[in-house]
Amino acid sequence: MSFDPTLAGFPLDLSLGIITVHARLYGPRVCRLIRLGLDTGASSTVISSRLILELGYDLKNSRSHADLTTATGGIAAPLITLRQFHCLGKKIPRFRVACHDLPSELMIEGLLGLDFLRRYDVLLRFKSRRIELL
Secondary structure, X not given: OOOOOOOOOEEOEOOOOXXXXXXXXXXXXXXXXXXXXEOOOOOOOEEOHHHHHHHOOOHHHOOOEEEEEEOOEEEEEEEXXXXXXXXXXXXXXEEEEEEOOOOHHHOOOEEEOHHHHOXXXXXXXXXXXXXXXX
């Protein structure tokens, strides 16, 4: 089955070997469109610390942290509340994310976790390469 842009939902990008989606993050300084890996095993959405700083947030003043399990062990990642988070057609004001740099070879700037996904019914259509939030 070929890709049909008239189908409902958003493109399901599998080009990196993982499901990736685009998100727009709003900070005090700038907003950025980024690529995230969809990760149903991540309880929190994770955004690279470098990007969070570029948006204009101050990681040093973060008062709370998320406990993340990585390939090299556990870490305490600072939590930052984004002014606004847009992903898959949904706009969430004051969305809290964990800040942690992922390996650059992944070619993504973070992970879209269950804190976002559990708000919706998610439909993955692999044959038509679409993702829908219901």
